[in-house]
Amino acid sequence: METKPSKKAVIILSGGLDSTTCMGIAQAEGYELYPITFDYGQRHKVELENARQVAEHYGVSARHKVISLGFLKEFGGSALTDESLEIPDMTKPKEQGEEESEVPITYVPGRNLLFLSIATSYAEVTGAEAVYIGVNALDYSGYPDCRPEFIRKVEEVMALATRVGVEGVPMRIETPLSEWTKAEIIREGMRLNVPYHLTTSCYNGEKEACGVCDSCRLRLKGFAEAGEKDPIPYR
Numbered sequence: 136m137e138t139k140p141s142k143k144a145v146i147i148l149s150g151g152l153d154s155t156t157c158m159g160i161a162q163a164e165g166y167e168l169y170p171i172t173f174d175y176g177q178r179h180k181v182e183l184e185n186a187r188q189v190a191e192h193y194g195v196s197a198r199h200k201v202i203s204l205g206f207l208k209e210f211g212g213s214a215l216t217d218e219s220l221e222i223p224d225m226t227k228p229k230e231q232g233e234e235e236s237e238v239p240i241t242y243v244p245g246r247n248l249l250f251l252s253i254a255t256s257y258a259e260v261t262g263a264e265a266v267y268i269g270v271n272a273l274d275y276s277g278y279p280d281c282r283p284e285f286i287r288k289v290e291e292v293m294a295l296a297t298r299v300g301v302e303g304v305p306m307r308i309e310t311p312l313s314e315w316t317k318a319e320i321i322r323e324g325m326r327l328n329v330p331y332h333l334t335t336s337c338y339n340g341e342k343e344a345c346g347v348c349d350s351c352r353l354r355l356k357g358f359a360e361a362g363e364k365d366p367i368p369y370r
């Protein structure tokens with residue numbers, strides 16, 4: 136009996152809402168899932184356990200890689216990795232004279248460039264034809280490494296850097312959430328039975344989400360606009 140050759144995709148899985156939705160979308164597209172999670176000393180470390188549970192939910196724990204990038208914490212320079220920097224409470228009005236930068240303090244220097252490079256390596260070894268990353272150009276317009284032009288350039292570099300690229304079958308980077316609002320992401324995820332109860336989005340990384348950081352607020356607003364109830368606990 137002939138078996139259909141399976142198509143494979145590497146999914147950059149943080150354990151958050153967006154990347155978990157990517158798992159559901161890639162599965163619906165018929166891909167075998169190869170999740171990869173990065174431990175970069177993020178203060179929301181609870182994410183790593185979420186990612187493990189999501190991989191288990193999809194029955195792909197054996198293919199789930201958790202990669203340590205501890206040096207990102209050593210470098211610091213982001214409120215997500217440096218505990219001396221505070222996560223902004225978005226419910227409070229900005230204090231007078233507070234620095235207004237276009238790039239949020241939660242931006243992690245070079246993060247997606249590193250993530251995509253390492254995911255490229257995993258994809259080439261496993262024979263995956265696509266790498267999914269849950270970047271979003273609307274909600275995170277301040278993050279330079281979430282922009283579509285960045286993604287397309289990395290895709291070009293992937294073709295130049297890999298054997299599969301040289302042999303004429305370059306990998307693709309799939310960014311299905313790029314142009315969607317949070318509500319649209321959640322609606323599609325609910326349709327695909329994405330296990331949102333296993334995800335977390337809070338930047339503060341406590342057991343219960345804070346409800347006031349930028350990420351929590353986007354998530355709560357998204358569920359409200361989608362007319363759905365967020366299944367995770369808030370403090």
Ligand SMILES: [Zn+2]
Nearest residue numbers: 337345348351
């Ligand atoms: Zn939060």
